[in-house]
Amino acid sequence: MAGSKASGNRSRRTHALGACKTCRRRHAKCDQRRPSCQMCRASGVTCEGFTDDIRWVAARKHQSPPRSRDWKLKKDPAKLGPRRLLYTEQSRLSMSDALSAELVSGSIDASLAEIDSRARDSDRPTDESIVVGPFAVLDLSGTKHEKTASQPEGSRDTEVVSPPPVPAPLVETSPVVSPSLSQDSIAYMNDLLQWSDLFSIDLQMPDSMMSTAFDIGDALFLEPDAQAAVNGGAVVTTDPILDTTGEQEGTDPVNVLADAHFLLRHFQDHVISRMSAIPLEQKSPWKITNVPSAVVTYSDLTFLGSQNISHARLANLYCLLACSALHLTVNPSMTTSESRGNWQPIAEHAYNLAKDHMQTSLRHEIQPKAAKYKDQLMAICALTEFAIISGQQQDARCYMVDAERLLRLRGLSKRRISQKARLLHHVYTWLRIIGESTYTLHDYTPSEHFMNALKCSFRCEKSDSNNRPNTTSEQTSRLDDFLRLARGPSDSDLNINEPKSQDVGLHDIHLQDSRSYPDTLYHQIYGIPETWLSLVSQTTRLANVMETFRVARRTPQVKKASIEAWDALHRRSARLENMVCALASRKVESASTSPNLSEVCSQAHEYLLEALNSALVIFFYRRIREVHPLILEGHVDKVVTSLSKFDAALTEAGQTGPGTAWPLFIAGCEATTPERRCEVLKLLDKGEARCGFAGFRVAREVMKKVWTQQDEHITSSRGESIPTWLDVTKQGQIWPILA
Helix, strand or coil: CHHHHHHHHHHCCCCCCCCCHHHHHHCCCCCCCCCCCHHHHHHCCCCCCCCCCCECCCCCCCCCCCCCCCCCCCCCHHHCCECCCCCCHHHHHHHHHHHHHHHCCCEHHHHHHHHHHHHCCCCCCCCCCCEECCCCCEECCHHHHHHHHCCCHHHHCCCCCCCCCCCCCHHHHCCCCCHHHCCCCCHHHHCCCEHHHHHCCCCCCCHHHHHCCCCCCCCCCCCHHHHHHHCCCCCCCCCCCCCCCCCCCCCCCCCHHHHHHHHHHHHHHHHHHHHCCCCCCCCCHHHHHHHHHHHHHHHHHCCCCCCCCCHHHHHHHHHHHHHHHHHHHHCCCCCCHHHHHHHHHHHHHHHHHHHHHHHHHHHHCCCCCCCCHHHHHHHHHHHHHHHHHHCCHHHHHHHHHHHHHHHHHHHCCCCCCCHHHHHHHHHHHHHHHHHHHCCCCCCCCCCHHHHHHHHCCCCCCCCCCCCCCCCCHHHHCCCCCCCCCCCCHHHHHHCCCCCCCHHHHHHCCCCCCCCCCCCCCHHHHHCCCHHHHHHHHHHHHHHHHHHHHHHHCCCHHHCCCHHHHHHHHHHHHHHHHHHHHHHHHCCCCCHHHCCCCCHHHHHHHHHHHHHHHHHHHHHHHHHHHCCCHHHHHHHHHHHHHHHHHHHHHHHHHCCCCCCCCHHHHHHHCCCCCHHHHHHHHHHHHHHHHHHCCHHHHHHHHHHHHHHHHHHHHHHHCCCCCCCCHHHHHHHHCCCCCCC
16 A cells, blocks of 8 residues: 555656756745746745756666665766767758758648659659658668668767768759649648748848848839838837737727737638639638738737747737728728727727837848748738728838848748748739839939940840849849839840749749749739739839930930930830730630639639730830820720629629729729719729728729819810829829739
8 A cells, every 4th residue: 555655646746857946955846937936936035047957867777776865966976967969069050051951941741742752653763762851861762771770889979970961852853843842732832830830940141141231222212201111210119018008108008909809800701802803712822821820929929928929920910900900990881980980099009010010020030030031021011911901102112112122131042932932922023013003103313223224225235045034143132113124135035935944933023024934823812814914014114114214315425325225115115015915815714714713703703804904905005105095995995894794793793802993993094985984983982882992092083183184185175295194193192002
């Protein structure tokens, strides 16, 4: 019985390693809280702290078992030294870099699928080794295992062991991506466990590049308030965890996290569908990246009580709460007038918190290991979306500039770009290109870079066919203001029939290269082909360059070179015109064959593509050719008809997506008759009623001003050019953001 009792006592013992020195001396149970434990504070004694030294105790000899409980104290203390490290610090850093270079790009599921695919390959030679990982830790060849097993035991007894050389993995040697690692499927990106999450590794630029000043080149010209926001004009939140109530002097406290669970659910169920151009069966990028990150951050911030939360993750959480609260504020069908007033201060305060955390992250979390690149990019994309739907054009401009700076500094410098990073790059590209297409507030004064390109007639001096846009260090290290052309050899970047290489496709973030890229994700994410978005980008860029050229022609130093440069721009515009018209005349492919669309919305998808293609033709002839609106009436009718059918198909299917307002704005500004204008306003009102975003209101204001000025111009029969939406937006300093 005594033995049973003693055994029972031993089983209930909860002794744990790592107690503080005071609790060890007092033989008290320590809760191991740092810097001082709770037991010492409750007892009123001084906690002497903790030690992390691991000491090894000599093994007992079986032939002479110890007879005293104090046998450990009788050993020689000098022999109980600290643990000797097997690898040096430099060796461990080298192994960590090798692991990050080979395993950080994908998920664990993808790596296992790669192993299974190679093991099942019947065409693989029998003597070929299957090596996965940087140190050949998984070698499925029998010969290698036999050699390892026959290695003498004594060979491991060395002072310092250098890491073995890193073999070239089979994944890198093959130019064709394995089907198991295919980047076509957006569903593949929903893997929860990534190698980067397991090792907490995020590849960054080398320290030498991080310490140097970043060359922003032809930086975007911002207003003083907007530039202050980029440089950090807001107040930095000192404690991101405690600052959740938003108490300010003279104001009532706003508890942002009180309804966080409801706001996150509302964002996922209602807001995401209204931010999409068309409802898709595939998960939205917001559901794949932003929402899961916000849920984890909310749990860490509340009931888990984690202290290790980056400012980037907090910015994403608060921004999603702000978007959801804003939607409840501006959408009358969701809330009553009383509750609508309650959501407004929550949206404002959550947005201010998100902006403060984002600025702090961009200042202090750019260094490696401070915050994940994906967390920062998803947060800044979320802030851009909030600024767009709330109509804050200066903030949206600042976020787009910061997003590009972050992408070039941390994203494009990676050796291998992960799937979720590519997904976020696509989100940024969509927001930036659609936003730039209606941005007319540039300073078109020619820069030094523009004057140098003008002297070369916008051509590359070397006729190397491999010199593609965005592949040189000059292009990838400077921010892009859409005021310069990539100087490709003989305009070969406009050859739409030639496919892009993998490297060019991943780094062409603004789609200056119109060649097709097989691994694009725009069709899966937005339901549109990449070719359409690329032509919008090139039309915007060429129009800005031609406007800058008109300003530059007034200077005497470029009169001699102006004829050749204008001829080069004319040839470029002619080839771009052929591609735009060819895309518009091409029959829209049936969306029912796409795995991302159901039969219910496939017809609606076809109508939307027809509207986008016709609106692209209008956009080209307005920005490049500057034709009279009467010439574009046929394309305006086609856009209005297609969007009307699109709206009817959505209503019949019970979908809530408003569709993009971009084609409606581009076509509506060219409507010259009251009947066409009335149809445009009806469609605009329906879209605004479904979501209430500010872009619809701004589009309506601009179109009405354009119509008024055009009617006055036609009535007075003046000889100058007819006013367009370009003139109205420049005069009123308005930026209709319709992404």
